[in-house]
Amino acid sequence: MKFKGGIHPQYNKGTAALPVEEMPLGARYVVPLAQHLGAPGKPVVAKGDRVGRGQPLSEPGGFVSVAVHAPTSGKVTAVKELPHPLGLEMTAVEIEADGEDAWWEGVQPRGAWREMDPAALRDALRDAGLVGMGGATFPTHVKLSPPKDKPIGTFILNGAECEPYLTSDHRVMLEQPREVMEGVGLFMKVLGVTKAYVGVEANKADALDALKAACPPDLDVAFALLEVKYPQGSEKQLIYALTGRTVPAGGLPMDVGCLVQNVGTAVAAYEAIAKGWPLIQRVTTVTGAAIRQPKNLRLRVGTPLGDVLAFCGGLTEDVAKVVYGGPMMGIAQFSLDVPIIKGTSGVLCLPDAEVVQYLADACIRCGACVDACPMGLLPSTLGVLCERDRWEDLEDFNVADCIECGSCAFCCPAYRPLVQLIKRGKAELRRIQKMRQQGAA
Amino acid sequence: MSMEQDKTGASPPEVAAAGGDPPAPPPAKPAPPDKAEPPRAPRLVVSTSPHVHRDQDVPRIMRSVVWALVPGILVGLWFFGLAALQVYAIAVAGCLLFEWAFRRMLGRPGTLGDWSAVVTGLLLAMNLPAGSPWWLVVVGCLAAIVLGKQIYGGLGYNPFNPALVARVVLLVSFPVQMTTWPAQGGPLTVDATTAATPLGAIREALSVGQTVPQAMAGADFPVWKLLVGMRGGCLGEVSVIALLLGGLFLLRKGHIKWQVPVGFIATVFLFTGAAWLGDPERYANPLYHTFSGGLFLGAFFMATDMVTSPVTRRGMFIFAVGCGLITVIIRLWGGYPEGVSFAILLMNAATPLIDRYTKPQVFGAKRKLYEEAKAA
Numbered sequence: 001m002k003f004k005g006g007i008h009p010q011y012n013k014g015t016a017a018l019p020v021e022e023m024p025l026g027a028r029y030v031v032p033l034a035q036h037l038g039a040p041g042k043p044v045v046a047k048g049d050r051v052g053r054g055q056p057l058s059e060p061g062g063f064v065s066v067a068v069h070a071p072t073s074g075k076v077t078a079v080k081e082l083p084h085p086l087g088l089e090m091t092a093v094e095i096e097a098d099g100e101d102a103w104w105e106g107v108q109p110r111g112a113w114r115e116m117d118p119a120a121l122r123d124a125l126r127d128a129g130l131v132g133m134g135g136a137t138f139p140t141h142v143k144l145s146p147p148k149d150k151p152i153g154t155f156i157l158n159g160a161e162c163e164p165y166l167t168s169d170h171r172v173m174l175e176q177p178r179e180v181m182e183g184v185g186l187f188m189k190v191l192g193v194t195k196a197y198v199g200v201e202a203n204k205a206d207a208l209d210a211l212k213a214a215c216p217p218d219l220d221v222a223f224a225l226l227e228v229k230y231p232q233g234s235e236k237q238l239i240y241a242l243t244g245r246t247v248p249a250g251g252l253p254m255d256v257g258c259l260v261q262n263v264g265t266a267v268a269a270y271e272a273i274a275k276g277w278p279l280i281q282r283v284t285t286v287t288g289a290a291i292r293q294p295k296n297l298r299l300r301v302g303t304p305l306g307d308v309l310a311f312c313g314g315l316t317e318d319v320a321k322v323v324y325g326g327p328m329m330g331i332a333q334f335s336l337d338v339p340i341i342k343g344t345s346g347v348l349c350l351p352d353a354e355v356v357q358y359l360a361d362a363c364i365r366c367g368a369c370v371d372a373c374p375m376g377l378l379p380s381t382l383g384v385l386c387e388r389d390r391w392e393d394l395e396d397f398n399v400a401d402c403i404e405c406g407s408c409a410f411c412c413p414a415y416r417p418l419v420q421l422i423k424r425g426k427a428e429l430r431r432i433q434k435m436r437q438q439g440a441a
Numbered sequence: 442m443s444m445e446q447d448k449t450g451a452s453p454p455e456v457a458a459a460g461g462d463p464p465a466p467p468p469a470k471p472a473p474p475d476k477a478e479p480p481r482a483p484r485l486v487v488s489t490s491p492h493v494h495r496d497q498d499v500p501r502i503m504r505s506v507v508w509a510l511v512p513g514i515l516v517g518l519w520f521f522g523l524a525a526l527q528v529y530a531i532a533v534a535g536c537l538l539f540e541w542a543f544r545r546m547l548g549r550p551g552t553l554g555d556w557s558a559v560v561t562g563l564l565l566a567m568n569l570p571a572g573s574p575w576w577l578v579v580v581g582c583l584a585a586i587v588l589g590k591q592i593y594g595g596l597g598y599n600p601f602n603p604a605l606v607a608r609v610v611l612l613v614s615f616p617v618q619m620t621t622w623p624a625q626g627g628p629l630t631v632d633a634t635t636a637a638t639p640l641g642a643i644r645e646a647l648s649v650g651q652t653v654p655q656a657m658a659g660a661d662f663p664v665w666k667l668l669v670g671m672r673g674g675c676l677g678e679v680s681v682i683a684l685l686l687g688g689l690f691l692l693r694k695g696h697i698k699w700q701v702p703v704g705f706i707a708t709v710f711l712f713t714g715a716a717w718l719g720d721p722e723r724y725a726n727p728l729y730h731t732f733s734g735g736l737f738l739g740a741f742f743m744a745t746d747m748v749t750s751p752v753t754r755r756g757m758f759i760f761a762v763g764c765g766l767i768t769v770i771i772r773l774w775g776g777y778p779e780g781v782s783f784a785i786l787l788m789n790a791a792t793p794l795i796d797r798y799t800k801p802q803v804f805g806a807k808r809k810l811y812e813e814a815k816a817a
Contacts, residue, residue, distance in 0.1 A: 004804075009493055087487075164493065236804060249805040321486045327493040334487050348492070355486050356494045361555070362597030364499060367698070367752040375804040380752055381796070398803045406491030413497045414597070420489035 001244050003237040005374040006229040007407045009164050009328065011203065015287050016167040020175055020296045023311055025101055029071045029302035030339040031057055032084050032092040036131040037138045038064030045093060049076045052104030054278050056129075057093045066129045066139045069278040070095060071300035073102040085324045085331060085338045092339070095302070110273045113186040114218075121190045121273060128272035129279045129342070134158060134169075134233070134262035135325050137343035140269065143261075144190050146254045152191045153257040156242060157184050157266060159200040159207060160226060160233030163326025166346040168283040169263040171296045173200070173207035176267055177214035183266025185219050186273060191259060196221045197242045203228045230328060231405040235260045237374050249401050264345070279342055286312045288349035290319035303340045305333070308347060320352040328406045361414035369408035369418060375401050379408035383418045386425035391432055394425045402426065499596075503556035505694050509687035510563050510742065516670045516680035521571035522630040524623065525676050528573050529566045535582030536562035543591045557596045561585050564604035567677020567738060568782070569611070572623040577615060584610040601789045602746045605782045612782070622673035636673035639733035643725055644778040652722040657729070667732035678738040688741030697745040700757040705740035706731060708765025716773055724773060736768070739781035749789040756792075756799035763788045 034040035041058030045051060051070040058067050074097040084090040110116070110124045126141035146152050157180070161169040173180055188196055200208040202225045212223050226232050226241050236247045238260060245256040253260055261269075264282060271277045280301050287294040292313030299308065305322070309315055315322075323330035324344050340347075369379035378397055385393050402422050409418040517525045540558040544551055552558070565581050588610065589603030590596065612619045624636035637645060639662045646656030662672055670680025678684075691697045714727035730736075735743075744750060744764050751760050764784045771780025 007495070009495070246805045249803050251805060315483060319483050319485075321488075321492060323490075323492050325490075328491045330490055330492060332487040332490075332492065333485060335485075336483075350492060355492070357486065357488075361499060362595065364502075364597045364747050365750075365752050366502070366696075366747040367754075367757075368497075370752050370801065371754075373801075376801045376806070377803060378752065378796075378800060397800070398806075401803050401805075404490075410491045410493065411495045411497065413495075413499050413502055415494065415498065417489060419491065423489065 001241050002227050002229075003232075003240050003374055004376065005372050005407065006231060006237070007372050007410055008228075009230055009410060011228075012165045012287075013167050013170070013203070015165075015285050015294045015296055016170050016204075018167075018171070018294070018296050020168075020171050020283050020298050023297045023299050023303065023308065025072060025097060025099065026300075026303055026307045027097055028077075028304060029074075029095045029097065029300060030082055030092050030304060031068050031071065031095065031302040032082070032090050032339065032341060033058045033068060034084070034090050035068060035137060035301070035341040035343065036066055037136065038062065038066075038142075040091065041065055041067050043079050043091065043093060045076050045079065047076055047078055050074070050098075051076060051095065052107075053101055054107040054276075054280055055104035056106075056127075056278070060126070064139055064142050066126060066131060066141070067278075068093070068301075069129055069280050070104070071280045071302040072097045073100050073104075074098040083335050083337045085333060085341055085344070087331070087334055107278070108276045110276055113182070113189055113270075113273045116189075116273070118190045118192060121186065125190075125269055125272055128268070128277070130265065130268055130272060131279070131342050132262055133264035133268060133282060133342060133345065135329065135343050135345050137341075140261070140265060143259060144187070146191075146259070150254040151257060152254060152259045153193055153195065154243060154259070155184065155188050155191060155193050155196040156239060156253075156258055156260045157196065157198040157263065158233055158235075158238055158260050159198060159204070159211070159263050160238060161204065161263075162201060162228075162230045162232040162234075163328055163330075163346070164230075165287050165348050166285050166326045167287075168285045168296055168345050170204050170207050172263050172267055172283050173204070174210050177210040179267045179270045180263055181211060181214045181216060181219070181221075181266075182274070183261075183268075183270040184221065185216055186269050187259075187261055187266065188219065193259075194220055198223045199226050199232075199238055199242050200224075201226050201228045201232055230407065231374055231403070234374065234403055234405060236403070249398065282340075282342065282344070284308075284340060284344050285346040286349070287346065288323075288351075289354060290316045290321075290349035290351040291347075292316060299340050299344075301340060301342050305338050305340065305347065306336045308340060309336065309349070315349055316351060318351040318353065319349055320355040321348075321350040323348040323350065328410065329404065356415070358415040360416045363416060364414055366413060368411045368413065372407040372411050374405060374407060375403055377402055379418045379422065382425060383408075383416055383421045386421035386428075389428075391425060391428040394429050399425055399429060500554060500556045502696050503560050505691065505696055506560050506742070507556065507563065509691045510560075510567070510677070512683035512686045513567060513677045513680060513738070514563065516683040517567070517571075517676040519628060520625040520670055520679060521623065521676060522626065522628075524571045527575070528569055528571065528578055528676060529563065531575055531578040532566035532569070532582060533559055533562035535579050536565065536586050539582050539586035540591070543587055544595070547591075549595070552595060555596060558586065561590070561603045564677075564742060565607050567742075568604060568608040568675050568735070570619065570622050570674075571676050572621060573618060577611060577618050580614075581607040581611050597748055599748055600792070601786055602743055602749050605743055605786050605789075608782050609786060624673065625671060638673045638778065639667065639729065640772065640778040641673070647723070653725050654722065657725065662729070662733070664728055664732060667729070672733065674733075675735060675738075678735040681732050681737050684737040684741055688737070691741070691745070696747075697741065698754060698757055700754050701745045701750065701761045702740040704758045704761025705744055705764045705768075706736060708762045709736055709769055712766060712769040713773070716769070730769070730772065734772070734779045735781040739764070739768075739785055743781075744785050744788070749792060751792050751795045751799060753796070753799045753801055755801075756795045759795050759799065760788050760792065763791060
């Protein structure tokens, strides 16, 4: 099935043919305690402590929270506020590597997932600090704990990778298909589901073939090539494309009995159980015309961005923007002192010539954004309402359903910053609704 | 109104100047940045996603419209000659001048670069008779740019199609000049005599007690002449084929949606067809109605104006059907032989209302689908 709306940006997936390279060990790592949606963790180490590779540096700060772990062995040199990719300074653990890269004694294989209890698997994934690695970084164990009245019947593996430029998921599917499929089986076991779908965009047919060939015979998995269209990898659009089910507005995938996980998360889950590895490494695409040697890299979480860029030959002189993630939803960075975090699927380096700086014009009501919106919203109207501070009217236009995919702003001929306007509008509306609730109480 | 998108003050040249050297890449272990001399960090642009943009902007859309108008303009020049050229030249120059002058007067940034004034000028000229005196055209430009557009805030804020505002202002202010149709004189020349428009001829005949078949026999407007453009009328409206050519180009480019021209033209055809079947003595046949007057110009180039028409496909279709209905009502029973301009302006006024009631279906808003899915 094809979802309505969406866009066809330039894909620029030049790194798709580059095998994943292991980035050599660095001298310094910075591990922020907040790398997931939800409460940040509480530090359990202090300056001067020696830590082993994979040792927990924090404990979860609540149910919707996970720990972070030491990316390598070394000495904690600071626990303090340091630049975070979200643009703020946040508490992070700084580690000086000792170069030995010795595992912490607590890192032990957890067993074979086929023989393990679902609850034990879920706890092990939580202890491994697993979060959604597609970029949203929602704690995996929370997603795997649906309420009793929302049973999950279908597991979906998201291999769409619809963001332009990014090829990390593509490479993982090609190079580690067995780990990916074992991860799928593991998730199915945790959820107790018997049916799974694997969806991959049609421009990565080789990846789908690889997964198909690596699928363990005991799993009932349907493999599907999806239309190449952004945002194919958005949960609601993906579920619709694969199963024909429509997640209700304001609802979650579990409302239609589905659960979606990203390719990278599947591998991390498998490794967390089979090898006992906490989430301390990931595959990241470093790309764009402003990086001298684009690469797909296997990186330790906490590697300073500057080290990564240097390993890729450095930035070109005309660099103008460095983005964490893809060009459609990625976050532009203020500083090169930030670390790679669990959700960093890509580092996109754009040169001056490709960075659009502009003055927005008035909306000419061409309707391009209306055609492009995969959620059936009226971005043009939302933008105008936000511009005029008419926050409460946003409710009538379902602003909360916006997934901020950027399709509207991408195709706006007046270069209106629609996502920016809508994000602001959502925040203002939430504030008003909260005030209303307090007033009513 | 405009706002700055990127929050950093880093304009491109500054970025280049401050770009500096990236951290020198030592082969194995990069030195921690707090040791030795820290490399100068490049200045980065920070803005909200998305960080890429489709290759499309307002001036490009407007230039496409200009290209799409070219066939209609050329046919007008062929049939009406230098008189037509004069009207086009004054209209475009006038619109540009008023746009420039008025923005300047208000202290607003110039907008000549968006090409919308050129489009307005061309469309205004296409809606005027070939022999229009220069002052009439200038008044039209003033009405279009100032009254139709800039007093609302400029492109994007105008509720009515500027060229049509001008046409109607002129039509009610200078009815004689606006309904004096020079006869086509042959290639590139205009005749000194005047001629009736196809719709005017019928209106005339009915008013002296003739029937429509009698009027049509006297007027000599076979369908092929209407298609080619051999008839009296406004400069740009005469040739159905030329307008269709331009319209198809815009459809292909995606700048107009089929819902508008198809809805508009089909409504006129069906409605006039019904009237004709009911009483062929009183009403002309639907082909005659479809191919005469300003219907094709209106349906492909005026009703499709993005700013003043609805944003959703469904809204566009409702808008177009409304245009068609009002056009036919005016033509058959109203005070004017032609009603396309009035119809579009009236529907322009209804656009916010249509938009309000044609909001698209939000993804997942359908309750039923959800229940079905749960059952499955």
